Amino acid sequence: MRNICLHLAFDGTNYCGFQVQPNGVSVCQKVQDALEQVLGSRPDVKGCSRTDSGVHALDYVLNFHAQIKMPLYRLPLALNAHLPPDIRVKRAEEAAPDFHARYSAHRKTYQYRIRNSAIDDPFTRGYYHKVPGNLDVEAMDRAARTLEGIHDFLAFCAAGSSVAAHGDTVRTISCCRVDREGEMVLITVTADGYLYNMVRILAGTLLEAGQGKRDSDSLLRVLESRDRRQAGPTLPGKGLFLLRVEYPQP
Amino acid sequence: MRNICLHLAFDGTNYCGFQVQPNGVSVCQKVQDALEQVLGSRPDVKGCSRTDSGVHALDYVLNFHAQIKMPLYRLPLALNAHLPPDIRVKRAEEAAPDFHARYSAHRKTYQYRIRNSAIDDPFTRGYYHKVPGNLDVEAMDRAARTLEGIHDFLAFCAAGSSVAAHGDTVRTISCCRVDREGEMVLITVTADGYLYNMVRILAGTLLEAGQGKRDSDSLLRVLESRDRRQAGPTLPGKGLFLLRVEYPQP
Numbered sequence: 142m143r144n145i146c147l148h149l150a151f152d153g154t155n156y157c158g159f160q161v162q163p164n165g166v167s168v169c170q171k172v173q174d175a176l177e178q179v180l181g182s183r184p185d186v187k188g189c190s191r192t193d194s195g196v197h198a199l200d201y202v203l204n205f206h207a208q209i210k211m212p213l214y215r216l217p218l219a220l221n222a223h224l225p226p227d228i229r230v231k232r233a234e235e236a237a238p239d240f241h242a243r244y245s246a247h248r249k250t251y252q253y254r255i256r257n258s259a260i261d262d263p264f265t266r267g268y269y270h271k272v273p274g275n276l277d278v279e280a281m282d283r284a285a286r287t288l289e290g291i292h293d294f295l296a297f298c299a300a301g302s303s304v305a306a307h308g309d310t311v312r313t314i315s316c317c318r319v320d321r322e323g324e325m326v327l328i329t330v331t332a333d334g335y336l337y338n339m340v341r342i343l344a345g346t347l348l349e350a351g352q353g354k355r356d357s358d359s360l361l362r363v364l365e366s367r368d369r370r371q372a373g374p375t376l377p378g379k380g381l382f383l384l385r386v387e388y389p390q391p
Numbered sequence: 392m393r394n395i396c397l398h399l400a401f402d403g404t405n406y407c408g409f410q411v412q413p414n415g416v417s418v419c420q421k422v423q424d425a426l427e428q429v430l431g432s433r434p435d436v437k438g439c440s441r442t443d444s445g446v447h448a449l450d451y452v453l454n455f456h457a458q459i460k461m462p463l464y465r466l467p468l469a470l471n472a473h474l475p476p477d478i479r480v481k482r483a484e485e486a487a488p489d490f491h492a493r494y495s496a497h498r499k500t501y502q503y504r505i506r507n508s509a510i511d512d513p514f515t516r517g518y519y520h521k522v523p524g525n526l527d528v529e530a531m532d533r534a535a536r537t538l539e540g541i542h543d544f545l546a547f548c549a550a551g552s553s554v555a556a557h558g559d560t561v562r563t564i565s566c567c568r569v570d571r572e573g574e575m576v577l578i579t580v581t582a583d584g585y586l587y588n589m590v591r592i593l594a595g596t597l598l599e600a601g602q603g604k605r606d607s608d609s610l611l612r613v614l615e616s617r618d619r620r621q622a623g624p625t626l627p628g629k630g631l632f633l634l635r636v637e638y639p640q641p
Contacts, residue, residue, distance in 0.1 A: 259468060
């Protein structure tokens with residue numbers, strides 16, 4: 142059995158997330174269907190991250206164990222022939238026997254994309270959250286930087302999540318920045334792990350800082366409160382992208 | 392009657408082009424439908440360019456004469472409420488009484504987008520022509536530059552077009568360049584006017600230069616031949632974007 146690692150890009154619009162769910166079509170299920178077509182067996186797949194419904198990925202990593210005879214450079218094209226066009230396998234490589242897409246990951250980078258305009262873009266609709274009106278991006282960036290470091294992020298975790306109930310809510314954000322690119326405002330977060338809905342709640346809270354609804358130094362108080370109600374709203378999944386996952390050098 | 396100028400962006404995938412056609416839904420028709428809803432009358436609309444079926448636009452310009460009481464800054468949002476999401480009005484402004492979106496235009500810039508990869512991109516599928524295999528972008532750029540200047544472009548005009556039959560096939564290309572941006576190869580052309588399918592045939596011919604199927608200095612011979620069969624294939628409409636239209640300063 143070889144341990145195979147796949148890199149995917151997917152448009153999450155039509156999926157309930159990566160993880161198989163009782164209701165809704167998952168990305169994982171589509172990948173397993175394609176693997177079954179190509180390999181003749183249906184391997185167990187480990188994804189680098191659950192992603193919420195509607196969330197996109199530019200470089201999603203998964204692994205599975207299987208006996209594969211074909212050269213690995215052929216695997217992406219073979220799988221893509223059996224995948225819907227909104228899911229593409231970009232690369233396949235052999236991983237160390239103990240590599241696990243989720244547990245081996247050191248850090249993951251997500252980006253939340255806001256379109257700061259009253260007018261939608263016909264080419265990227267579905268890939269951002271629209272916010273008309275003035276946004277103070279410098280205030281958002283100042284607020285974002287206060288989140289960097291080791292913190293208890295319970296206030297930024299969806300209420301009722303099982304992780305929240307078990308108390309393991311300390312994470313390390315190594316980088317949290319907000320940049321403007323034309324009409325797009327990009328919130329980029331790199332952390333060792335994330336709580337349920339954490340980036341979407343962070344983005345909703347930073348957005349309030351950009352709209353003058355809260356001070357940019359108020360986020361530390363939100364962290365200290367450990368109270369979900371002190372943070373901002375959960376922004377829609379369609380604006381969220383998994384950008385990359387980092388693993389230790391082999 | 393005021394002369395109103397609108398700037399649009401549209402994803403042309405689902406349209407037969409800008410121009411109203413006997414079969415197929417046109418962008419113009421959708422804009423007229425929205426104008427009728429907002430103004431209560433259906434104005435005659437002059438577009439800056441016919442565009443082929445499936446061709447996209449980042450900044451399409453049109454004008455129409457109408458009596459409008461509302462402030463013009465409100466017109467884009469009012470029209471967008473009645474337009475499908477793949478057509479957006481970006482801006483409305485009052486034009487000089489004799490402004491005509493097509494006849495007043497000095498130059499138009501189109502871009503043909505090639506994705507030089509065996510693997511599609513799930514987020515921009517529908518917005519490029521995919522070409523796997525090596526592409527010599529420097530050779531494409533050298534070939535592109537030989538097209539700059541005043542030439543008879545009959546060889547780059549769809550056979551059987553009425554313009555070709557009438558002999559008015561001299562155009563001035565002020566800039567024609569090919570650039571690589573990651574996996575994308577972008578062919579950008581600025582000219583005072585275009586023949587039917589001209590950019591798509593130019594792109595198909597430059598592509599052959601990039602694939603080593605023709606010399607990069609062979610394009611002048613194609614021009615001189617005035618023979619459509621000497622040029623390359625017409626690439627699909629979905630890779631073509633109208634980028635901008637230039638008008639004299641008022």
